[in-house]
Amino acid sequence: AQTVTQSQPEMSVQEAETVTLSCTYDTSENNYYLFWYKQPPSRQMILVIRQEAYKQQNATENRFSVNFQKAAKSFSLKISDSQLGDTAMYFCAFMTPQGGSEKLVFGKGTKLTVNP
Amino acid sequence: GAVVSQHPSWVICKSGTSVKIECRSLDFQATTMFWYRQFPKQSLMLMATSNEGSKATYEQGVEKDKFLINHASLTLSTLTVTSAHPEDSSFYICSAWGMPDTQYFGPGTRLTVL
Numbered sequence: 001a002q003t004v005t006q007s008q009p010e011m012s013v014q015e016a017e018t019v020t021l022s023c024t025y026d027t028s029e030n031n032y033y034l035f036w037y038k039q040p041p042s043r044q045m046i047l048v049i050r051q052e053a054y055k056q057q058n059a060t061e062n063r064f065s066v067n068f069q070k071a072a073k074s075f076s077l078k079i080s081d082s083q084l085g086d087t088a089m090y091f092c093a094f095m096t097p098q099g100g101s102e103k104l105v106f107g108k109g110t111k112l113t114v115n116p
Numbered sequence: 117g118a119v120v121s122q123h124p125s126w127v128i129c130k131s132g133t134s135v136k137i138e139c140r141s142l143d144f145q146a147t148t149m150f151w152y153r154q155f156p157k158q159s160l161m162l163m164a165t166s167n168e169g170s171k172a173t174y175e176q177g178v179e180k181d182k183f184l185i186n187h188a189s190l191t192l193s194t195l196t197v198t199s200a201h202p203e204d205s206s207f208y209i210c211s212a213w214g215m216p217d218t219q220y221f222g223p224g225t226r227l228t229v230l
Contacts (some may be wrong), residue, residue, distance in 0.1 A: 033217060043207060045160075045221035091159060097217065103150070104211075104219055106159045 002027045004094050006107035013082045014115050020067075021077045021110050023092030032096045034068065034075045035104070040088040048090070051075065082114045118214045119143055122222035129200055130230055137195045137225045139210030145190035146212035150219065151183070154207045166193045200229045 003026045013019035025034070036048040051059045051068050058066050063080045079086055092107040119142040129135050139149055147168045152160040164174045164185050172185035182204075184196040193212075197204055205228050211219040 035218070037221075042223070043154075043209075044223045045209065045211070047218060047220070050216075050218060095217075095219075102148075102213065102217070102219075103162060103165065108159050 002029070002094050002096070002105045004092050004105050004107035006090075006092055006110050008110045009108070010111045010113070012113040012115055013079075015082055015084060017082055018078060018080045019082055019112065021079075021090050021092075021112065023075045023077070023107055025073050025075065025092075025094045025105075027073070027094065027096070029096045032094060034066075035093040035095070036064070036066070036075075036077045037091045037093060038086075038088045039091065039109075040085075045091075049077065079112075084114050084116060086112065087114045088112060118218075118220040120210065120212050120220050120222040122210055122225050124225060125223060126226045126228075128228045128230065131201055132199055134196055134198045135200055135227060137197075137208055137210075137227075139193045139195070139212070139222050141191045141212040141214070141220075144212070144214050146193075146214060147190060148213040149187060149193040150211045150213075151185060151193075151195050152209045152211070154209060154224075156207075160209060163195075197227065200227070202229045205229045 005024045032053045034051045038046045038048045049061045065078045067076045089109045091109045093104045121140045123138045149166040151163045163178045164172045166172045166185045166187040168187045187193040209224045211221045
């Protein structure tokens with residue numbers, strides 16, 4: 001069974017600084033997707049970034065980027081120029097394509113606080 | 117694009133009554149939707165996978181008769197909590213499978229059973 005581990009329950013960062021959230025996963029599959037979702041205090045789950053395992057290039061979305069190390073099964077999220085609105089729970093998630101009923105496997109989450 | 121709505125956002129009901137929660141994909145069609153439950157300060161727990169026009173697939177340990185799921189159209193799935201009890205109080209979140217190969221989440225429904 002696939003598992004996702006987020007080893008940092010809580011982190012904090014000063015506004016405008018950079019922070020990296022870690023995520024490791026375990027799978028025997030070769031084709032899969034990885035995601036980072038953000039859940040702010042409103043509790044709305046928001047997709048931050050998505051990575052296909054077959055792509056060697058790391059995904060980036062504005063201030064958010066990932067360091068995808070397939071051999072090490074590591075998928076960390078870097079947030080640059082942190083903003084107060086980045087304060088949220090961040091969940092790493094894994095999915096294998098199954099032709100229509102793809103389930104997400106979530107990590108336990110990292111609570112990020114951005115301090116002014 | 118890829119917006120998912122849920123209704124209601126918050127519901128309070130008496131013990132023993134049933135509550136229906138709606139999940140809609142607003143700007144895309146979703147043959148597959150998912151229902152999650154989230155306890156405070158915890159991750160999302162998948163309850164069931166809802167496929168349009170067929171029976172839902174429930175995760176192990178989820179009571180099918182208590183949590184009724186209907187996916188009647190390509191844009192609507194409903195979760196009905198039957199004979200609700202205080203232990204059913206929780207935050208329920210739906211998601212819809214959309215392109216590109218991603219789950220898009222609704223804003224969630226807070227259920228309080230008195």
